[in-house]
Amino acid sequence: MDEKILNTIQYFSIFLAVLLVTMIVAFLANRFFKRLIRRSTEEMQNDPTNYQFLRHAVNAIIYMIGFSIAIYSIPDLRALASSLLAGAGILAVAIGFASQQALSNIISGVFIVLFKPFRVNDRVKIREMTGVIEDITLRHTIIRDFENRRIIIPNSLISDEIIVNSDFGDGKICKWIDIGISYDSSIEKARKIIKEEILNHPLHIDPRTAKNIDDGDELAPVKVITLGESAINLRAWAWAKDSADAFKMSCDLYESIKIKFDTEGVEIPFPHRTLVYKNNQKTHES
Helix, strand or coil: CCCHHHHHHHHHHHHHHHHHHHHHHHHHHHHHHHHHHHHHCCCCCCCCCHHHHHHHHHHHHHHHHHHHHHHHCCCHHHHHHHHHHHHHHHHHHHHHHHHHHHHHHHHHHHHHHHCCCCCCCCEEEEEEEEEEEECCCCCCCEEEEECCEEEEEEHHHHHHCCCCEEECCCCCCEEEEEEEEEECCHHHHCCCCCCCCHHCCCCCCCCCCHHHCCCCCCCCCCCEEECCCCCCCEEEEEEECCCCHHHHHHHHHHHHHHHHHHHCCCCCCCCCCCCCCCCCCCCCCC
């Protein structure tokens, strides 16, 4: 067989072998970080954000090094690479313009991981989008909404957004329970029912500090906030350990309070309208 063909086969085999080794190393590194993240999150209750971002960064570095070695292993491609390096200045400018947005996303991702305005598993609201931070990659932040859809936002964009983070710092959530009662109903009876239902709910917690208790701060207060057109509007303050429990608790409370109101004769009003029909009599002149 021709020596040139043998060399070509040899170089191509080396190229494929390097690519295969690269993919195996990347797979093993990815598997290692996934186990590390699982153990750190489930057993040690640590924040997995740094490990997630590091996993993506290590994979990117492994592939870059692997492809570089694979290209360098073929003499023809090596010569091409050397020619490109000769014009490195022009190439760098071209790559800089072409990858400006990509580099911006990577740098923004690094800042997100360093300063942590949000972390993996945090519940956030961005504009009208609400969900859980599922992953922070080199380019994107992935949010899983409550319909199990994925919202993918470039890191450079999410860094400039105003973010409502339910789990930043203190994870406790105060849920307002707003209910209107009719003007014929007893405020004291309604207040007592709402307060009892909140205090009896298993997900309700006591957020008060020792100082708050010493100062006599009320647990689960119920106040009249407005006098509406057809209702006296009451608001109760119910606390849960996180936003997930707060949502479930509020759903349960609205149902149980309505059932108790019906039993105790407290009316929740609905709008009433009075319609007046006028007969327009026309006078005909003859």
